[in-house]
Amino acid sequence: MAITVVGSVAFDSIETPAGKRDRCLGGAATYFSLSASFFTDVRVIAVVGEDFGPGEEAVLTAKGVDTRGLERAKGKSFFWSGSYMKNLNEAQTKITDLNVFAGFDPKIPAVYADSDFLFLANIDPVLQKRVREAMPQVKLVAGDTMNYWINDHRPALLEVLKGLDILLINDTEARTLAGESNLVRASRAIQAMGPKTLVIKHGEYGASIYQKDGSCFKVPALPLDVVFDPTGAGDSFAGGFYGYLTSQKAINAESYKRAMFYGSVMGSFAVERFGTERLQALTRAEIDARFEQFRALTHLV
Amino acid sequence: MAITVVGSVAFDSIETPAGKRDRCLGGAATYFSLSASFFTDVRVIAVVGEDFGPGEEAVLTAKGVDTRGLERAKGKSFFWSGSYMKNLNEAQTKITDLNVFAGFDPKIPAVYADSDFLFLANIDPVLQKRVREAMPQVKLVAGDTMNYWINDHRPALLEVLKGLDILLINDTEARTLAGESNLVRASRAIQAMGPKTLVIKHGEYGASIYQKDGSCFKVPALPLDVVFDPTGAGDSFAGGFYGYLTSQKAINAESYKRAMFYGSVMGSFAVERFGTERLQALTRAEIDARFEQFRALTHLV
Numbered sequence: 001m002a003i004t005v006v007g008s009v010a011f012d013s014i015e016t017p018a019g020k021r022d023r024c025l026g027g028a029a030t031y032f033s034l035s036a037s038f039f040t041d042v043r044v045i046a047v048v049g050e051d052f053g054p055g056e057e058a059v060l061t062a063k064g065v066d067t068r069g070l071e072r073a074k075g076k077s078f079f080w081s082g083s084y085m086k087n088l089n090e091a092q093t094k095i096t097d098l099n100v101f102a103g104f105d106p107k108i109p110a111v112y113a114d115s116d117f118l119f120l121a122n123i124d125p126v127l128q129k130r131v132r133e134a135m136p137q138v139k140l141v142a143g144d145t146m147n148y149w150i151n152d153h154r155p156a157l158l159e160v161l162k163g164l165d166i167l168l169i170n171d172t173e174a175r176t177l178a179g180e181s182n183l184v185r186a187s188r189a190i191q192a193m194g195p196k197t198l199v200i201k202h203g204e205y206g207a208s209i210y211q212k213d214g215s216c217f218k219v220p221a222l223p224l225d226v227v228f229d230p231t232g233a234g235d236s237f238a239g240g241f242y243g244y245l246t247s248q249k250a251i252n253a254e255s256y257k258r259a260m261f262y263g264s265v266m267g268s269f270a271v272e273r274f275g276t277e278r279l280q281a282l283t284r285a286e287i288d289a290r291f292e293q294f295r296a297l298t299h300l301v
Numbered sequence: 302m303a304i305t306v307v308g309s310v311a312f313d314s315i316e317t318p319a320g321k322r323d324r325c326l327g328g329a330a331t332y333f334s335l336s337a338s339f340f341t342d343v344r345v346i347a348v349v350g351e352d353f354g355p356g357e358e359a360v361l362t363a364k365g366v367d368t369r370g371l372e373r374a375k376g377k378s379f380f381w382s383g384s385y386m387k388n389l390n391e392a393q394t395k396i397t398d399l400n401v402f403a404g405f406d407p408k409i410p411a412v413y414a415d416s417d418f419l420f421l422a423n424i425d426p427v428l429q430k431r432v433r434e435a436m437p438q439v440k441l442v443a444g445d446t447m448n449y450w451i452n453d454h455r456p457a458l459l460e461v462l463k464g465l466d467i468l469l470i471n472d473t474e475a476r477t478l479a480g481e482s483n484l485v486r487a488s489r490a491i492q493a494m495g496p497k498t499l500v501i502k503h504g505e506y507g508a509s510i511y512q513k514d515g516s517c518f519k520v521p522a523l524p525l526d527v528v529f530d531p532t533g534a535g536d537s538f539a540g541g542f543y544g545y546l547t548s549q550k551a552i553n554a555e556s557y558k559r560a561m562f563y564g565s566v567m568g569s570f571a572v573e574r575f576g577t578e579r580l581q582a583l584t585r586a587e588i589d590a591r592f593e594q595f596r597a598l599t600h601l602v
Contacts (some may be wrong), residue, residue, distance in 0.1 A: 088482075181389075183505070184526040204484070205506035208524065218598055220519040223509065225485040254602050261601070297519055298599050300562070301555055 002041035007121025009046040010078035024275035028121035031232035035239025037063035045069035049077040073100040142166035167195035222268035240266025303342035308422025310347040311379035325576035329422035332533035336540025338364035346370035350378040374401040426457040443467035468496035523569035541567030
């Protein structure tokens with residue numbers, strides 16, 4: 001019942017009001033894999049450069065993530081530098097060096113071929129589509145994207161959306177993609193593009209899931225008095241959501257709801273320390289305890 | 302166990318993407334009273350002008366609202382005109398004519414003196430304080446305010462806050478009042494100013510309640526594909542919240558949580574039609590049904 005994830009594995013330099021870190025391990029596929037690894041088997045497809053050493057790989061393998069799909073290329077790994085000094089909700093990008101990622105042509109290891117689930121992290125929709133088509137056997141496909149692809153690569157993105165079961169995006173992305181400011185109407189418009197299940201993340205206000213039958217379910221974000229580093233919160237949410245969902249015997253309305261809670265739980269951990277530090281140190285007992293915190297935050301007796 | 306509410310009773314001219322209405326009944330005390338009337342006895346204190354006739358008063362009395370505290374003054378009633386054409390979340394004020402409200406000196410009818418609960422709707426904090434002091438017997442005091450008082454009448458507002466048990470404000474107001482963008486830290490700062498219970502309304506993202514013991518509880522807003530008219534949503538939330546809360550035999554952690562749901566329920570109705578139209582036509586059965594909708598929207602099995 002493994003998930004194969006394709007996306008970026010990168011180095012990030014991050015500055016937030018709580019401090020800064022240089023070249024810590026990052027990338028959407030990294031956060032997704034670490035987060036989902038608490039729930040199910042994860043197999044990663046990405047490209048890294050010569051600066052990606054055994055220490056970085058061990059961060060993933062220590063959580064049981066299958067790294068046989070990590071391609072080594074000559075040159076440096078994807079590097080991103082950003083600052084949250086002005087706004088904790090939105091990074092100001094200072095540097096984006098695609099490096100080896102510029103020539104990324106995802107190759108699916110034969111040992112990944114029996115994956116039941118696929119997650120297309122935020123990369124060029126042309127690559128997302130290629131991976132989707134190379135894994136026709138998967139039972140469920142979820143994916144992410146961002147405003148850059150929505151605005152400047154819309155035709156390619158629309159092709160990907162046709163093949164997605166679940167799309168996870170944020171408020172702004174949903175509004176831009178749908179061309180509609182009301183999120184209920186936006187969700188309907190996006191569902192008509194392909195994904196029957198739409199998860200919209202509202203940052204500090206939590207997240208909503210819209211299902212094909214018109215039903216909606218909402219989870220909050222954890223009230224945090226310090227957000228160390230928002231980097232990777234959305235990918236960690238996706239990892240918790242999809243990791244939990246696909247680990248269940250039955251994928252039904254109730255498992256989707258619980259998956260939303262696990263998504264929010266994992267996002268809340270990710271921002272407590274810099275980069276992947278918190279996810280690396282996390283235990284399943286802590287996850288379960290926080291799940292109960294979320295229940296107390298939202299449930300009547 | 303009645304609530305006495307002091308605030309504005311006004312005429313509003315409203316323009317939204319869904320249409321427009323001229324001179325419909327409005328004002329914070331009106332919305333609060335109508336909303337709270339579904340849960341408990343409400344007594345209103347306000348000033349109206351000669352343009353306020355039996356038809357307007359009947360809107361309140363039809364719901365059992367005690368209007369003996371409605372003072373008639375020479376001149377016109379408070380008039381507000383606003384547009385939501387650019388932004389459904391924030392009105393653009395076109396006209397504010399205080400009229401008789403400019404000389405408002407709240408008088409508390411002797412028959413209101415046994416009220417156990419007081420709600421200080423959004424008016425000049427000098428008047429809020431005067432009413433609070435004139436009703437020393439009340440068991441619980443809740444109140445609202447707005448950025449104008451926070452920014453330009455801060456010393457008077459801080460005096461009011463000292464005497465408040467519960468403050469209900471929105472995100473922007475909380476951040477401005479506390480001088481702190483993180484809402485958890487902002488809530489602590491505001492609690493230190495007086496109100497041990499703080500309700501922060503997040504518009505389409507719902508609302509949070511912060512208690513003295515550090516606990517927090519969150520409710521969503523109802524996902525609506527059409528918002529006819531946001532006017533009065535916050536006051537209707539307050540009416541549902543405080544009306545339900547004060548109607549309970551025991552005011553405890555659980556009743557506060559349920560009150561948050563009733564607040565969000567009443568806010569969701571208010572915006573479905575123009576002005577007070579929806580609240581006027583509302584039934585208790587509809588309220589109960591929507592409460593269950595909110596439960597389904599947030600609760601795991």
